[in-house]
Amino acid sequence: xxxxxxxxxxxxxxxxxxxxxxxxxxxxxxxxxxxxxxxxxxxxxxxxxxxxxxxxxxxxxxxxxxxxxxxxxxxxxxxxxxxxxxxxxxxxxxxxxxxxxxxxxxxxxxxxxxxxxxxxxxxxxxxxxxxxxxxxxxxxxxxxxxxxxxxxxxxxxxxxxxxxxxxxxxxxxxxxxxxxxxxxxxxxxxxxxxxxxxxxxxxxxxxxxxxxxxxxxxxxxxxxxxxxxxxxxxxxxxxxxxxxxxxxxxxxxxxxxxxxxxxxxxxxxxxxxxxxxxxxxxxxxxxx
Amino acid sequence: xxxxxxxxxxxxxxxxxxxxxxxxxxxxxxxxxxxxxxxxxxxxxxxxxxxxxxxxxxxxxxxxxxxxxxxxxxxxxxxxxxxxxxxxxxxxxxxxxxxxxxxxxxxxxxxxxxxxxxxxxxxxxxxxxxxxxxxxxxxxxxxxxxxxxxxxxxxxxxxxxxxxxxxxxxxxxxxxxxxxxxxxxxxxxxxxxxxxxxxxxxxxxxxxxxxxxxxxxxxxxxxxxxxxxxxxxxxxxxxxxxxxxxxxxxxxxxxxxxxxxxxxxxxxxxxxxxxxxxxxxxxxxxxxxxxx
Numbered sequence: 198x199x200x201x202x203x204x205x206x207x208x209x210x211x212x213x214x215x216x217x218x219x220x221x222x223x224x225x226x227x228x229x230x231x232x233x234x235x236x237x238x239x240x241x242x243x244x245x246x247x248x249x250x251x252x253x254x255x256x257x258x259x260x261x262x263x264x265x266x267x268x269x270x271x272x273x274x275x276x277x278x279x280x281x282x283x284x285x286x287x288x289x290x291x292x293x294x295x296x297x298x299x300x301x302x303x304x305x306x307x308x309x310x311x312x313x314x315x316x317x318x319x320x321x322x323x324x325x326x327x328x329x330x331x332x333x334x335x336x337x338x339x340x341x342x343x344x345x346x347x348x349x350x351x352x353x354x355x356x357x358x359x360x361x362x363x364x365x366x367x368x369x370x371x372x373x374x375x376x377x378x379x380x381x382x383x384x385x386x387x388x389x390x391x392x393x394x395x396x397x398x399x400x401x402x403x404x405x406x407x408x409x410x411x412x413x414x415x416x417x418x419x420x421x422x423x424x425x426x427x428x429x430x431x432x433x434x435x436x437x438x439x440x441x442x443x444x445x446x447x448x449x450x451x452x453x454x455x456x457x458x459x460x461x462x463x464x465x466x467x468x469x470x471x472x473x474x475x476x477x478x479x480x481x482x483x484x485x
Numbered sequence: 486x487x488x489x490x491x492x493x494x495x496x497x498x499x500x501x502x503x504x505x506x507x508x509x510x511x512x513x514x515x516x517x518x519x520x521x522x523x524x525x526x527x528x529x530x531x532x533x534x535x536x537x538x539x540x541x542x543x544x545x546x547x548x549x550x551x552x553x554x555x556x557x558x559x560x561x562x563x564x565x566x567x568x569x570x571x572x573x574x575x576x577x578x579x580x581x582x583x584x585x586x587x588x589x590x591x592x593x594x595x596x597x598x599x600x601x602x603x604x605x606x607x608x609x610x611x612x613x614x615x616x617x618x619x620x621x622x623x624x625x626x627x628x629x630x631x632x633x634x635x636x637x638x639x640x641x642x643x644x645x646x647x648x649x650x651x652x653x654x655x656x657x658x659x660x661x662x663x664x665x666x667x668x669x670x671x672x673x674x675x676x677x678x679x680x681x682x683x684x685x686x687x688x689x690x691x692x693x694x695x696x697x698x699x700x701x702x703x704x705x706x707x708x709x710x711x712x713x714x715x716x717x718x719x720x721x722x723x724x725x726x727x728x729x730x731x732x733x734x735x736x737x738x739x740x741x742x743x744x745x746x747x748x749x750x751x752x753x754x755x756x757x758x759x760x761x762x763x764x765x766x767x768x769x770x771x772x773x774x775x776x777x
Contacts, residue, residue: 238619
């Protein structure tokens, strides 16, 4: 007797759940569309004819498609130069940070030396220090070195990366001891151990850290903005904000320049999605 | 063939040397200099007279300092809490989906996060342009006229906060999704068998188990947003920048625009100590979770 009403109740509840689930899915899809829209709008604007951009009314799809804004920006601004500056400085930061951190992480993980605990605590503590608070002193230091308006001046203050050292140490710690002992029996030196065993076993981590360091260095604004005042030494992230006058209020061109600045990091993300995700988890302190 | 293994300490030193050198020159030394600079009346470049606690007294009486502190805290309030809650909500929604649909949704929310701040600034100043911005269409429909939001002081920080949440929420979503995936499906199945409703499952299972991630996300955002400068500076360009100054903005203004290195350093040190205090708090909170 009671079985049938109970069954009916379950069915209605399941149906209600489905309705609620459907509504939730619709909501999240709507939110995702809203989130992607500003990017879509930027892209569409960059592909319009400049007069169409400010035509009254809402035109979600261009009536006339054109790459004029891109060709204009590429040939009439310093954007090529800024690209080179960004590629060189972000590339240098990436290579140097990863190399220094891997070496330091290996020493901290596998070698015995006096002062090791103290150094480890210092690194953990420096994790907390806000780098922007040091920008006045970084500026003074770079001025003393005569490195303002140079690639080296942009790169150097970005090299403080305690997090990558910490991550390398943790991953080197978890390489099984047996591997090390076997290699030592075969007469491997410490450097060989690092390059033939510890680094190869953690290529994934190196890739992830390199990608996230590169994205960070490419996107960084405040320090390159302070360290560089001459237009032809600017990074692209700074350059595109400093030349309003060059384009006037020409939104197709402004959007084209902005999207060109975003292109490399967007591509890196789309190609290496999983590594980017992993790197973000790692730097946030979640082992993923 | 005999091979003498060189002392480990020497090899360690060689491997650590590049790191130690950069750490000493670019971190320890500037930090020491920062403290020393706060006691002088130095210009940006060059030495200055010793003024004892003069800069600190000035700071205490400087209305601009309190404006900057208030603006920073206001911005923190308007970004940290919304982006944490929204991050959780989006993660719950995205986590229900499967396969490619999930990847696609996740990409939509995450893509803005990897953009440079200057690109975010360009896109949003176009969307909200006082004359031709697309978002002026709904604004005009609601308010009866276009509103140049970045030029109206009371609207400035909330709008920049909104843009910042759009920009950064993907990071929070990612962390929350990782946390949600760690909750085993069996708990939900057991709860469903006991007839728990969706709301009950969220309150009794998801929320308590996701709490540590919530603390992590909120404190990471807190530390990040205390350092706010870029967006506020960019969107305020050409407007009344005094009223919208952040703490890092005040450092920039004092040291770089007014050439008062000593005073700029004093503001920097206050920010430095504030963030270290928050970080210690974060560490304690996260450790407390580890012990539970």
